[in-house]
Amino acid sequence: MREITYRQALNEALAEELERDPDVFLMGEEVAEYQGAYKVSHGLLQRFGPTRVIDTPISENGFAGLGVGAAMVGLRPIIEFMTFSFSLVAFDQVVNNAPNMFTMSGGQFNIAVTFRGPNGPAHQLGATHSHATENFYASVPGLKVCTPATPRDAKGLLKTAVRDDNPVLVLEAELLYSSKGMVEPPDEELLIPLGKADVKREGSDVSVICYAQTVPLALKVASQLEEEDISAEIVDLRSIKPLDEKAIFDSVAKTHRVVIVEQDHPFCGVGAEVCYRIQKNIFDALDAPIIRVSQEDVPMPYNERLEHAVLPNAEKLIAAVKQVCYA
Amino acid sequence: MTAMQPGEQRDEVEMLSLMLLIRRFEERASQQYQAQKIGGFCHLYIGQEAVVTGAVAAVRDDDYIITAYRDHAHALARSTSANACMAELFGKATGCSRGLGGSMHFFDRNNHMYGGHAIVAAHVPLAVGMAFAIKYRGEDRVTLCFFGDGAINQGAFHEALNLAALYKLPIVFICENNLFAMGTSVKRSTSLKQIVDRAEGYDIPGEIVDGMNFREVRDKIAEIVDSIRKESHPAFLEVRTYRYRGHSMSDPASYRTKEELEKYRLDDPITRLRAQLTREGKLTNEQFDLLDKRAKETVLAAVKFAEKSPQLPIEKLFDYTYVDGAVAAGVSPAKSGESAAGTAAISEERR
Numbered sequence: 001m002r003e004i005t006y007r008q009a010l011n012e013a014l015a016e017e018l019e020r021d022p023d024v025f026l027m028g029e030e031v032a033e034y035q036g037a038y039k040v041s042h043g044l045l046q047r048f049g050p051t052r053v054i055d056t057p058i059s060e061n062g063f064a065g066l067g068v069g070a071a072m073v074g075l076r077p078i079i080e081f082m083t084f085s086f087s088l089v090a091f092d093q094v095v096n097n098a099p100n101m102f103t104m105s106g107g108q109f110n111i112a113v114t115f116r117g118p119n120g121p122a123h124q125l126g127a128t129h130s131h132a133t134e135n136f137y138a139s140v141p142g143l144k145v146c147t148p149a150t151p152r153d154a155k156g157l158l159k160t161a162v163r164d165d166n167p168v169l170v171l172e173a174e175l176l177y178s179s180k181g182m183v184e185p186p187d188e189e190l191l192i193p194l195g196k197a198d199v200k201r202e203g204s205d206v207s208v209i210c211y212a213q214t215v216p217l218a219l220k221v222a223s224q225l226e227e228e229d230i231s232a233e234i235v236d237l238r239s240i241k242p243l244d245e246k247a248i249f250d251s252v253a254k255t256h257r258v259v260i261v262e263q264d265h266p267f268c269g270v271g272a273e274v275c276y277r278i279q280k281n282i283f284d285a286l287d288a289p290i291i292r293v294s295q296e297d298v299p300m301p302y303n304e305r306l307e308h309a310v311l312p313n314a315e316k317l318i319a320a321v322k323q324v325c326y327a
Numbered sequence: 328m329t330a331m332q333p334g335e336q337r338d339e340v341e342m343l344s345l346m347l348l349i350r351r352f353e354e355r356a357s358q359q360y361q362a363q364k365i366g367g368f369c370h371l372y373i374g375q376e377a378v379v380t381g382a383v384a385a386v387r388d389d390d391y392i393i394t395a396y397r398d399h400a401h402a403l404a405r406s407t408s409a410n411a412c413m414a415e416l417f418g419k420a421t422g423c424s425r426g427l428g429g430s431m432h433f434f435d436r437n438n439h440m441y442g443g444h445a446i447v448a449a450h451v452p453l454a455v456g457m458a459f460a461i462k463y464r465g466e467d468r469v470t471l472c473f474f475g476d477g478a479i480n481q482g483a484f485h486e487a488l489n490l491a492a493l494y495k496l497p498i499v500f501i502c503e504n505n506l507f508a509m510g511t512s513v514k515r516s517t518s519l520k521q522i523v524d525r526a527e528g529y530d531i532p533g534e535i536v537d538g539m540n541f542r543e544v545r546d547k548i549a550e551i552v553d554s555i556r557k558e559s560h561p562a563f564l565e566v567r568t569y570r571y572r573g574h575s576m577s578d579p580a581s582y583r584t585k586e587e588l589e590k591y592r593l594d595d596p597i598t599r600l601r602a603q604l605t606r607e608g609k610l611t612n613e614q615f616d617l618l619d620k621r622a623k624e625t626v627l628a629a630v631k632f633a634e635k636s637p638q639l640p641i642e643k644l645f646d647y648t649y650v651d652g653a654v655a656a657g658v659s660p661a662k663s664g665e666s667a668a669g670t671a672a673i674s675e676e677r678r
Contacts, residue, residue, distance in 0.1 A: 056490070057486075061452065062490050069452060069455060073457050077456075097446075101442075102649070104424060105424050106425030106427050106434070166651070
């Protein structure tokens with residue numbers, strides 16, 4: 001194991017998959033000559049050449065559709081959105097074409113495409129550039145959605161996504177690109193299955209269910225809560241769809257109290273689904289109502305103080321944990 | 328249809344026979360729709376037969392074709408059986424999309440027919456992706472992308488043309504201009520005097536061809552495809568044609584005059600090819616009648632086949648969402664298989 005950044009981990013995943021399979025190519029805005037808007041594809045053009053690493057014009061609908069079409073005839077495209085906020089321009093391709101093709105063709109055409117890029121609010125980018133899209137996309141049958149929070153998960157999930165025969169969205173966390181973590185060396189194959197959550201910290205009093213940018217937040221809060229003798233178990237979903245129900249239920253059966261901290265909006269958010277499944281399946285294990293911490297139900301303001309107030313943050317999470325623990 | 332050798336032309340009598348099959352298929356589909364054997368939307372191709380027939384006659388069987396929702400003819404032209412096509416309209420498991428696609432979503436992988444796409448212009452980027460794959464793999468195939476005059480004002484169309492030109496992809500954009508996008512005439516939808524001028528904006532060579540004339544369509548597409556195979560590039564063809572029926576089965580087409588319709592009927596593509604072949608001594612009236620009789624029989628047999636075909640069992644409902652089956656959605660397959668009482672029950676059970 002060695003310590004690398006989330007960005008480097010993604011870069012290694014891309015390089016390894018491009019190296020392994022000639023049917024894999026990377027396409028998107030600024031992925032080649034510019035070396036990636038967030039430098040995730042740094043060096044790939046030089047290593048794999050312009051037929052495998054391809055710059056596009058600003059045409060999300062066009063190149064997302066190109067990826068789906070190339071997948072219809074057997075290629076395995078990796079399509080980068082500079083941010084998933086821009087994927088909304090390609091919503092028709094991601095929602096109508098990629099996941100429906102397998103069904104509509106009676107199983108003749110599977111779409112082995114990976115859509116990836118940063119997702120979720122970053123820092124003072126305003127309403128149009130701050131979308132957390134996981135709940136939109138996870139609600140679409142036929143799509144798989146994962147949300148890595150650590151360099152190791154980012155590498156392992158992206159590599160798995162590229163090899164998956166279905167359309168998979170890898171929703172990266174912009175604020176975590178420079179974060180560091182321990183990852184297996186490049187000569188050791190690292191594949192993390194979709195649909196497997198990971199307990200990032202064990203605890204006994206409350207389960208904090210989180211993903212993506214809310215994982216470091218939850219871990220930070222867990223350390224603070226420890227000082228107040230509250231032991232929080234941090235369950236990182238890693239994949240939104242498929243959802244690892246077993247890991248969630250196992251944790252809840254142990255702690256009996258749940259806070260879900262998500263980066264999307266509250267109405268029909270990821271937490272609503274998780275919450276439904278917990279009460280449906282292990283209602284008797286609960287000692288308190290489940291509380292969700294999410295963004296506030298407003299478009300994201302630019303103002304820094306207001307943005308902080310909209311986002312799930314430590315104060316809100318601590319308050320929620322204390323509430324479910326009756327502390 | 329038999330596999331073609333390079334340079335060989337498809338037999339014109341055979342192609343006339345295909346046009347008859349398409350015509351009779353669509354007429355029977357219309358009747359079965361009225362008899363409520365076919366659900367949803369149903370868009371008929373009657374009047375436009377020479378377009379797809381001319382196109383497939385000009386290319387190889389392994390070239391890719393993809394179209395919009397008026398797609399029955401494109402599947403038939405690619406040798407998808409009338410049985411599989413009719414069964415799809417009936418929603419049966421023997422259909423070319425197992426009854427999961429319906430009229431607007433015909434697919435036939437083995438015959439390189441890539442759909443059947445119902446969001447206007449959304450398939451044009453897909454076609455560009457298929458052409459991208461051809462070039463990526465260094466093959467000499469060509470993609471034929473069909474769409475209507477309604478598609479040319481959608482963003483996806485413009486993005487796709489730009490990408491195809493930028494990457495010099497082997498694709499022919501074939502606009503089947505039947506003068507109406509649903510009920511809106513081209514004059515009311517498009518700022519250009521002629522649709523082909525759209526291509527010029529992307530530096531793509533464009534031409535116009537008479538879509539009621541099989542030979543003209545075939546020869547023009549053959550010429551374009553020949554050029555593309557020599558050196559990969561996109562091309563645009565505006566094919567001027569006409570649909571005799573409304574936009575869909577529910578449309579009485581009151582936005583146009585009877586005189587206009589009659590004018591085009593007099594220029595019928597089947598009548599025209601028949602007359603050409605008869606004049607040249609390649610077809611007798613008896614032979615034509617026999618072809619027509621065979622087409623009608625094939626279609627009637629297809630209706631019978633569709634009627635007696637089974638539907639996809641409800642237990643199979645979750646098998647066509649993910650390649651790896653129900654497991655992928657976090658559902659145990661045994662669980663979803665257990666409840667066959669109806670989709671609502673399954674939906675609840677799988678939670």
